[in-house]
Amino acid sequence: MALPLIDIRNEYKIYIMGTEQVYANDNISLKIDKGEFVAIVGKSGSGKSTLMNIIGALDKPTSGKYILNGRDTSNMTDDELADIRNKTIGFIFQQYNLLPKLTLLENVELPLLYAGIKANDRRKRALESLGRVGLKEKYAQYPNQLSGGQQQRVSIARALAGNPSLLLADEPTGALDSKTSRDVLNFLKQLHAEGNTIVMITHDNAIALEAERVVRIHDGKIIFDGTTEEYATEFQISH
Amino acid sequence: MLQSFKLAIKAILSNKIRSILTMLGIIIGVAAVIILVSIVSGYMGQMVEQFEEMGVNKITIFCRNMNTRHIDDDDMYKFWDEHPEWLSGLSPTVTLSSAVIKSGSDNLDSTSITGVSEDYLDIQKYVMEEGRNLVYADMAGRSSVCVVGSYVANTFYGSADKAIEDTVKINGKPFSIVGVIETQDEDNFDEGGTDDFIWIPYTVATKMSRNGYINNFVMNSSDVAYTDDITTALKAKLLDVFKNDRLYNVMANSSVIKSLNESIGTLTAMLAGIAGISLLVAGIGVMNIMLVSVTERTREIGIRKALGARQGVIMQQFVIEAAVTSTIGGVFGIVIGALATKSIGAVMGITANPTVWAVLLSFGVSVAIGLIFGYLPAKNAAMLNPIDALRVD
Secondary structure, eight states: OOOOSEEEEEEEEEEEETTEEEEEEEEEEEEEOTTOEEEEEOOTTSSHHHHHHHHTTSSOOSEEEEEETTEEOTTOOHHHHHHHHHHHEEEEOTTOOOOTTSOHHHHHHHHHHHTTOOHHHHHHHHHHHHHHTTOGGGTTSOGGGSOHHHHHHHHHHHHHHTOOSEEEEESTTTTSOHHHHHHHHHHHHHHHHTTOEEEEEESOHHHHTTSSEEEEEETTEEEEEEEHHHHHHHTTOOO | OHHHHHHHHHHHHHTHHHHHHHHHHHHHHHHHHHHHHHHHHHHHHHHHHHHHHHOTTEEEEEEOOOSSSOOOHHHHHHHHHHSTTTEEEEEEEEEOTTOOEEETTEEOOSOEEEEEOTTHHHHTTOOEEEEOOOOHHHHHTTOOEEEEEHHHHHHHHSSHHHHTTOEEEETTEEEEEEEEEOOSOGGGOSTTSTTOEEEEEHHHHHHHSSSOOOOEEEEEESSGGGHHHHHHHHHHHHHHHHSOTTSEEEEEHHHHHHHHHHHHHHHHHHHHHHHHHHHHHHHHHHHHHHHHHHHHTHHHHHHHHHTTOOHHHHHHHHHHHHHHHHHHHHHHHHHHHHHHHHHHHHHHTSOOOOOHHHHHHHHHHHHHHHHHHHHHHHHHHHHOOHHHHHHOO
16 A cells, blocks of 8 residues: 555644643644545644644644655754645645735745746746636736635645645635635635645534545544544534 | 845835835945045045155255264265165255345345255256256355246246346355256245245355254165165264264155055044944844844745745845845945045045945945845744744734
């Protein structure tokens, strides 16, 4: 069997608050294979954001291991983590996180720029990526000229541009109305159908049900890990 | 790299007023360095030039002769004979300060009268306009002849032609004018000016002087390189005669120029240092603005880092932004400093040009300020934790 894309083993993230130790992640072990679409669900304060930061190589675990794509990230330097993020992970943020002073094209080019890809190639691939989210014609516009849904599509285009192994979406519909949320979720499903691995962080069960597999976090621990159907049954949510 | 420059320009343009204020500090600092250094070196340079015009080879001796201890022309000519290669000319200078000079019925009150040798013309680097210079025979024969400056010739005789073979009366004794010297200083062609003088043979002047001693000698070294040897030997000789080094003084123009140049260097460095303080203040301004800029763009930095920007890339972006800001300021400062130098120089009546090294130095300093004072804020930016940075609104 192939190596899992994500392999988290006995991961702890402990913050010191004054004299108290807070276990944001408390002995988490999780494997995600290539091609999966996993929703990580939890209430605010459950530790799901901490887990997302670990998965996204934005942060290192206090103890335990995180092996991403066969590489152990636990002891990497800041710059090594930056490279891992650049090459392996495409981020889709709740607040889109586009740079307001750059055009859409320049925004989508950013990860390619940091990957050291030459200008011509960069431009070609960024335009291609914008094409995939249907915003190719607007490449010279600025983020504030777009609607929220369009901005989120640009951020998806940016995440796709580097052709990453993992799409990591943090509350991707959190700032959108229900119709645009629908569109974005459908687009994520489509990307999954095309073979992309997607990990989506959310607090919303209804959105979690759009995934294939659901991992539920509570008080820093995984309290459920199974298929969407099992999740719906166990937590008695109408699908 | 190119990308970082583009970003820097964008960032500077997006905050025009702030950028201009930051640059203003650099502009003032750089302009101050250039103006001060250029004006001072222009002014002092002119002083050096004046000394050089008087002759870098010139060495002068001033003595206070007494009955028991004194030197005379024979001593000095003997000195020359002992070291023939050192000197190219020697002349006693005997100033007759209370002589009554008359041309016909006109009194030449302001005219200076000096007893000199035939070498004096060359030592002073003057040139004859009409007639002849004094010659050795005039000294030996104590001839009643004189050479006059062009002011004397023109004012009292109408022209150099007319002055020749006419006479001037010194203390009632007629001296025939054998030569006229070319005008030295057009600007000061007046009573008591550079061209208002009469030279007579020093042998005659010594007789006419009150105590009959020659107090001053002036000579030309044949090469500036001999200056130290000559002054040392002269001092030794004079000490031998006078036994007291307060009774004489030996002054070499080249040493004066040398020490003048040294003081120019010190003064310039001091002023550049003072002006440099304003550059330091400007640098702190740059740092301040960059710290603000980093704080304002924390979220941007977080996004960039999340997308895979390494520390060095973030660092480079901010350092270049600081360097570009201060470099633009530096260029404006140089232009303003150069223009101001020219106009201040014109007002002061000196030729002041922005010196190359002042321009290069202040340009280099302004770039360096950007790099140095941009470093800390850039380091702060590079070290930001992407999670914390993304959390900021």
